[in-house]
Amino acid sequence: MVSTPPDGRAGIDAALVKRLIAAQFPQWSALPVTPVEVDGWDNRTYRLGDAMTVRLPSAAGYVPSVAKENEWLPRLAPQLDVAVPTVLGLGVPGEGYPFPWSVRRWLPGETARPERIGDMARFAVEVAEFLLALQRCDATGGPVAGEHSAYRGAPPAHYDEDTRRCLAALKGRMDTDRATAVWEAALAAEWRGAPVWFHGDIAFGNLLVGDGQLTAVIDFGQSGVGDPACDLVIAWVMFSGDSRAAFRQAVGQDDGTWARARGWALWKALLLLAENIDTDQELAAANRQVIDEVLADHDHFA
Template sequence: RLPLPIPVPVRVGRPGAGYPWPWSIVAHRPGASALRTPPDDPMEAAATMGRFVAALARPAPPDAPHNPFRGIPLADRDDRTRAWIDQLSGLIDAPSVTSCWAEHEAIPRWTGEAVWLHGDLHPNNVIVDGGRITGIIDFGDLTAGDPATDLGVAWTLLAPEARPVLREALDVDDDTWARGRGWALSLGLAYLAHSADDPDFGRCGRATIDAVLADA
């Protein structure tokens, strides 16, 4: 059982009638995304996210949903990540980002059991109400694989002083924590590269890149 509310479908549907994707209707949750309304207490936020990620990251069965973009070795994201660096070369310190990415991409890959992953734990999918984290949404990238994938939230959401609180809650080894930072860098680049219609998301991407560079 997860320690935070998540969307529970009340209706589901199949593609059709001009809409090409599966769809669902879920109950509304009060609050706003952490991207636009950050939690009041960074330490409490880190502890809350630590409990959630730890509860979710249980061994997954062989038939868990497959996602070719999440839960995979960082090396498998190399081409896409370098393409984003090239695309953003006028907006970021491309040489520093390239060097940082190369260091993280070379970290030994995960060889343990595949665990359940949210797959997209950025601030826009974290709900805050009354200054506290009260829910997690958007499980469209749900999959199984390297637990480092969801650790990227340490750099996309949390202040530097709060990251040790998250790590302590998860009790992960150095390589897994470092791969989480690599995931944050790759995803931060993706957020910035795809933010033309969402300036807030672009700022999230840039802040994530800066956070990783400052911490690496």
């Protein structure tokens, strides 16, 4: 369970960031500090001038993930074909802020919203090629999947109780029998491969594009070494039709890995549907669509 301060965001704002920079990196104290357009919840990010960002964990539970990034991104970067965050300075608690933090190089590009991508099938292949390159990185001594990765890279069975609870709550409001079959197939497809690097949160907000092409991948907070099935979820969340087929062909992976990937996608979509089915029709509809696509995929390939 993540420990969250009373305000939920550790009291982080631009004024705090300016104080931290002035105290610990005075050479950059004259640079403006501004919020980024698209921010995360686990960590807050601010622009520092034109060429840097400041990344601060919003709660104690996220600190190990940031430390992991600081240690491993410099080792992974030379082995990858697209840019990943570069750490320029490591900050320590201060100015009333209780956690370690970092200064990183700004990566140009925009988040990969579909309207910014002209050729989605080509983009799907670019994402697949990044994942394969990541899987080829030396995994020796890497952080084994577990709590630090929100159990991405571990067996989906970690979320069995969550999934069963959601299926029970949604009974009569969707095809829970077919969904149960997909989930049980994911549990049965035990992973026996050699540990490889996975990102853990491959989604449009963590993929940057320029001129419609993949230029960078950010936010490795849920990364680790283990089963790469979790990184295939984008097949149903962002891709469809030709782009999904292009992604599947380019990324490869065996049938068991795809079965576990369907399980990961189903777990998250069921969770969001159960939470929002009566309160947020737009979000509920989006997750119904993901579930329908996953069920159809299982029917076709299983």
